[in-house]
Amino acid sequence: MAKVSINIATGSIQKEDIIVGIDLGTTNSLVAFINPEGTAQVINDAGKGVLVPSIVHFNTDGSPVVGNEAKEFLISDPQNTIFSVKRLLGRSYHDIEAYQNLFSYKVIDDDSESLVKIKVGDRFYTPIELSAMILKELKERAEHALKTPVNRAVITVPAYFNDSQRQATRDAGKLAGLDVLRIVNEPTAASLAYGIGLNPEEEKTIAVYDLGGGTFDVSILKIQNGIFEVLSTNGNTFLGGDDFDRAIVNYWIEQNKLDPDEVTSNSELTQELRLKAEEAKKALSTQNIFTGTVASLPCAITRQTFEELISGKVEETINACKNAMKDAGLSIEDIDEVVMVGGSTRTPLVKNSVSAFFNKDVHDKINPDEVVALGASIQADILAGNRKDILLLDVTPLSLGIETMGGLMDVIIPRNSKVPTKAGRQYTTSIDGQVNMKISVFQGERDLVKENRKLAEFDLKGIPAMPAGFPKVDINFLLNADGILKIQAIELRSGVKQEVDVKPTYGLTDQEVEQMLFDSITHAKEDVSQRMIIEARTEGEQMVYTAERFIEKNGAYFSIEEISKTQEYIQALREALTSGNKDLIHKKIDELNEFTRPFAERLMDQAIGQAMKGKAIE
Numbered sequence: 001m002a003k004v005s006i007n008i009a010t011g012s013i014q015k016e017d018i019i020v021g022i023d024l025g026t027t028n029s030l031v032a033f034i035n036p037e038g039t040a041q042v043i044n045d046a047g048k049g050v051l052v053p054s055i056v057h058f059n060t061d062g063s064p065v066v067g068n069e070a071k072e073f074l075i076s077d078p079q080n081t082i083f084s085v086k087r088l089l090g091r092s093y094h095d096i097e098a099y100q101n102l103f104s105y106k107v108i109d110d111d112s113e114s115l116v117k118i119k120v121g122d123r124f125y126t127p128i129e130l131s132a133m134i135l136k137e138l139k140e141r142a143e144h145a146l147k148t149p150v151n152r153a154v155i156t157v158p159a160y161f162n163d164s165q166r167q168a169t170r171d172a173g174k175l176a177g178l179d180v181l182r183i184v185n186e187p188t189a190a191s192l193a194y195g196i197g198l199n200p201e202e203e204k205t206i207a208v209y210d211l212g213g214g215t216f217d218v219s220i221l222k223i224q225n226g227i228f229e230v231l232s233t234n235g236n237t238f239l240g241g242d243d244f245d246r247a248i249v250n251y252w253i254e255q256n257k258l259d260p261d262e263v264t265s266n267s268e269l270t271q272e273l274r275l276k277a278e279e280a281k282k283a284l285s286t287q288n289i290f291t292g293t294v295a296s297l298p299c300a301i302t303r304q305t306f307e308e309l310i311s312g313k314v315e316e317t318i319n320a321c322k323n324a325m326k327d328a329g330l331s332i333e334d335i336d337e338v339v340m341v342g343g344s345t346r347t348p349l350v351k352n353s354v355s356a357f358f359n360k361d362v363h364d365k366i367n368p369d370e371v372v373a374l375g376a377s378i379q380a381d382i383l384a385g386n387r388k389d390i391l392l393l394d395v396t397p398l399s400l401g402i403e404t405m406g407g408l409m410d411v412i413i414p415r416n417s418k419v420p421t422k423a424g425r426q427y428t429t430s431i432d433g434q435v436n437m438k439i440s441v442f443q444g445e446r447d448l449v450k451e452n453r454k455l456a457e458f459d460l461k462g463i464p465a466m467p468a469g470f471p472k473v474d475i476n477f478l479l480n481a482d483g484i485l486k487i488q489a490i491e492l493r494s495g496v497k498q499e500v501d502v503k504p505t506y507g508l509t510d511q512e513v514e515q516m517l518f519d520s521i522t523h524a525k526e527d528v529s530q531r532m533i534i535e536a537r538t539e540g541e542q543m544v545y546t547a548e549r550f551i552e553k554n555g556a557y558f559s560i561e562e563i564s565k566t567q568e569y570i571q572a573l574r575e576a577l578t579s580g581n582k583d584l585i586h587k588k589i590d591e592l593n594e595f596t597r598p599f600a601e602r603l604m605d606q607a608i609g610q611a612m613k614g615k616a617i618e
Contacts, residue, residue, distance in 0.1 A: 019152045019181060019384050020142050021189070021376025024131065024169065026086040026240060027213025027343070028369060029054050031138040031153075032377035033146065034386070040193065040374040045141035051369060052141065056133050057081040058120045066137035074275065078267040079106065080120050084242065085134070087214050088116050088127040089172075090165030115168075128168050132175035139176055153178045154380040156372050158215040159185040159233040163484050181383050186210055187219035188230060189375030190341040193366055196223060204336040205231075207324075209354050209362075210372075211317060212342035214240040218321050220328040220335075232327035234320040239313060241281065241344035247309040248277035252299050269295060281306070285346045307349045314353050321357055332359055340364040341371050400477055400485060403440040403449040405430060406534035412477045415445065424476035430542065432549065433465040437473060439489055439498075447530060460489045462496045468545075529582075536582040536589075540573055543589050547596060554603060562599070569595050 021032045021040075028051040032042045042050045048068055057070035058080045065073075073081040088107070106119040117124045135155075142150045155178075157169050166183050173180035187208035196206055208219045217235025252273060253260055263269055272294045280290040284303045291300040325332070338358045345351060345368050355362050366374070381387050401411040404427070413423050429437065437460045444452025463471050472492040479485050490497045547570050551563055558566075573588040 017151050018142075018146060018148060019154065019380035020150055021373050021378070021380045022135065022138055022153050022155045022173075023186070023189075023373035023376060024086065024135065024155055024157070024172075025054055025212055025372075026084050026215055027054060027242070028052060029134055029138055030370065030373045031142045032370070032373040033142070034377055034381045038386075040377045040381075042370050042373055043142050043145045045145040048141070052134070052137060053083075054086065054134050055081060055083045056085070056130050058123075062121065062123060064133050066133050075268055075271045078271050082118060082120070082125075082130055084214050085118075085127050085130045087238065088118070089131060090162070090168035091116055091127075128172045128175060131169070131172035135173055135176035135178060139178060151177065151179055152181055152380075154182045154184055154376045154383065155180055156184050156186045156189045156376050158210070158235065158237055159187050159217045159219050159230070160215075160235045160237055165237075167484060182379060184376060184379050185219065185230065185233070186372045187217060187233070187339075187341065188221070189373075189379060190339055190371045191219075191221050191223070191375065192378040193371045193375035194337075194339055194363060196337055196339075205330065205334050206337040206339060207321065207335050207358060208339045208341060209317070209321065209345065210235075210341035211344040211350060212240050213344070214238070214242050216240055216317055216320070216342075218317070218324045220324050220330065231330070232324045234324035234327065236316065236320065239316060240342075241278075241347075243313050244281050244306075244310050244344065244347065245274055245277040247313070248280055248301060248306065249273045251301060251305065251309055252277070252294075252297070256297050258297075273299075281347070285348060303348075310347070310349065314349055317350075318353055318357050321354070332357075335360070338362045339371075341368055343369045398443045399445055400441070400443055400455075400479070402475060403442060406538040407449050408534055408538075409442055409444065409447055409449045409452055412475070413479060417479070420478075420480050422476060422478045424474055427473045427475060428469050429463070429466070429471050429473075430468055431545070432468050434468070434471075435463050435465055436461050437463060437489070439475060439487070441485075441487060448534075455485070456487070456500055458487075458489075458498060458500050460491065460496065460498045462494075463491050464494045464496075466493075533580055533582045533585075536585040537577050540577045540585045540589055543592060544570055544573055544577075547592060550596070550599075554599075557603060558599060566592075566596060566599075 018033055020043075023030050023032075030042055030050050030052060032040055035041045044050045052067040053071045055067065055070040055074065057065045057073040057077065059065065064070075070081060074083065108117040108119050108124065115126060115128075117126055118130065119125075135153075139150050139153075153173060155169055155173055157166055161169070169183055170180045187210050190208050190210065191206060196202070196204060202223065204223045206221050206223065208221060210217050210219075215235070215237045216239040217233060217237075219233045220231045222229045222231050249270075250260075253263055263273070276292055276294045276299055280292065280299070280301055283290045284301070284306050288303045289300070290302075291298075293299055325335075335358055338354060338360060340351065340354065340362050345354075345364060351362060351364065378387070399409075399411045399415045400413040401409050404410045410425065412425055413421060417423075427437075439458055439460060440449065440454060441456045442449045442452040443455050446452050460473065463473070470493075474488075474490050474492060476488045476490075477485060478488070484501065486499065486501050488497070488499045547566065551558075551566055555563060569588070569592040573585070573592050576584045576588040579585070
C-alpha cells in the first residue's frame with residue numbers, strides 16, 4: 001500500500017519534503033516557501049514576526065537563545081550577545097581587525113591566517129557554529145508553522161561573497177541539519193521575486209541595488225528567454241545600514257561632547273546609542289526630525305543632518321553602480337528596470353540617489369526586507385522541478401589561473417565568466433626527466449602572481465620521465481554554481497591524475513577585490529612590459545638549456561671551433577638574461593638560433609643518410 005503525505009497546515013497532498021528559501025542576513029534573517037497556490041510566501045511563526053534578528057545570546061548555563069528574545073540582551077548583556085556574525089563568515093582576524101571596535105563581544109586573534117573565533121564565557125565559537133544556530137531557529141520556525149519536517153533549503157549570500165564565505169555558509173546549513181541544495185546570490189534571488197523575465201518573450205536589462213544592514217552589492221542582470229544572466233557585480237561586504245546607525249551615534253557623541261573612547265569602553269551605553277540610532281534612522285524615512293534620550297543624554301537629529309552624515313557612504317554605493325555598469329559594458333540608457341533590495345533602501349536619500357543615477361523610477365513595491373527570501377523560495381521551487389522554464393547564471397568577480405615559468409599568471413577563467421563553468425589549458429615540462437609538476441593556483445588581475453592572491457598549491461606526482469616538452473598535462477578548472485573551484489590536473493600520456501577542491505583558509509574583503517581591480521588598471525603598462533621581459537628571459541633560459549643539451553649529446557659531430565663558438569653565443573645570451581632588456585635578449589636568442597641551425601640540419605641529413613643506406617629510391 002502506497003503512503004501519501006498530507007500537510008496538516010495546508011491540507012494539501014505533499015509530494016515530498018518542502019524546500020525552503022532562506023535569507024541569512026547580517027541584521028535579520030527570514031525563511032520563505034511556495035504555498036499550495038504556487039505563490040512565494042514568507043513564514044511568520046506563531047505571530048513572532050517575519051524577521052528573525054540575526055542575534056545569538058548565551059545564557060549563564062551556555063545555552064543559546066536566538067532572534068527576538070536574544071535582541072533584548074544587546075543592552076543588558078552585550079558581551080554574551082552576538083550580532084552581525086555574517087560579517088565574520090569565512091574571514092580571518094586579519095580581515096576584520098580594523099573593525100574590531102564594531103563588536104561588543106570578544107573576537108579572538110589566535111592566528112592571522114585562520115578563521116576568527118568568538119569567545120563567550122570560557123567557550124569559543126566559530127561564525128559557522130553561530131550562523132548554524134540562526135539557521136536552526138529558522139528551520140524550527142518553518143517546521144512549526146508548516147507542520148512538516150524541513151530538511152532542504154536554498155540559502156542566499158551577497159554576490160561578492162568569495163568561495164571561502166560561500167563554503168562557510170554551506171557548512172553552517174549542514175550543521176543546522178539542512179541539506180543546502182544551492183547557494184544563490186541575493187540580487188539574483190531578488191530579481192526572481194520581482195518576476196521580471198518570467199515571461200519568456202520578455203527581454204530586459206535590470207540593475208539590482210541591495211543595501212542591507214551590513215552588506216551592499218549591485219548586480220546588472222540581462223534577462224532573455226527566461227534566462228537570468230548576471231553581466232557584472234560590484235559591492236562591499238562591509239557597508240550597510242549599520243554604518244548609517246554609527247554615523248548618527250558619532251554625531252550624538254559629538255553633540256553631547258562625550259569622549260568617544262569612554263563611550264566605546266561602556267558596552268551598555270554603546271548598545272543603547274546604537275539601538276536609538278537605528279530607531280532614528282527608521283523614523284527619518286517618514287519624518288523630518290527625531291528626538292529622544294539615552295541615559296538622560298538628548299539625542300535629536302534632523303533628516304537634513306542625517307543625509308549630510310551618510311552622503312559619503314551613499315556616494316560609495318553609487319560609485320559601485322558606476323563600476324558595475326562599466327564592467328557590464330553598458331550605458332544608463334541600456335537599463336530597463338532598477339530593483340531596490342534591503343531595509344536600508346527605505347532611506348529617502350538612498351532611493352533618490354539611485355533613481356537619479358539610473359535616471360528612472362525604482363521598483364520598491366515588494367517589502368525590501370522580504371524580497372530576497374521570496375526569491376530564494378522561487379529558486380527552491382525551480383530546483384524541486386516545478387519551474388523548468390528558468391535558468392540562472394552568475395559570474396566570478398576575479399580571474400582564476402595558475403603560475404607559469406618566471407612567476408607569470410596564466411589566466412584560465414577570466415573575471416566575470418559565467419558560472420558554473422569549466423575551462424582548461426595544456427602545459428608541459430621544462431626540464432628533461434621531470435617527474436613532478438608544482439601547480440600553484442591564483443586569483444587576481446595582475447600579470448605577476450606575486451601581486452595576486454594564492455588560493456592553493458599542489459604537486460602532480462609520478463609523471464613518467466620524458467624529455468622536456470614531451471609530457472602533456474591538462475589542467476582543468478571547474479567553477480560550480482556555488483562559486484567553489486575544483487582543479488584537475490592530468491598527464492595525458494600516462495593518465496597520472498590529481499584533483500583538489502579550493503577552499504582557502506580565509507577570504508578577500510571587497511576593498512581588496514576593488515583594490516586588485518584598480519591596481520590591474522593603474523599598473524597595466526608596467527605589468528605588460530614586465531611580462532614581456534619575463535617571457536623573453538624564460539625563452540632565453542630555455543634556449544640556453546636546449547643548446548647545452550644539444551652540444552652535450554651531439555658534440556662528436558662538430559669541430560672544436562664550432563663547439564667553442566656555440567659556447568660563446570650561449571654565454572652572450574646568459575649575460576643578456578641579467579640585463580632586463582627584452583630586445584637584447586631576443587637579439588641574442590636569434591643569434592644563437594641562427595648559428596646553430598646549420599648544425600641541426602647537418603645532423604638531420606646524416607640521420608636521413610643512415611636511414612636510406614642500402615635502400616633504392618624508385
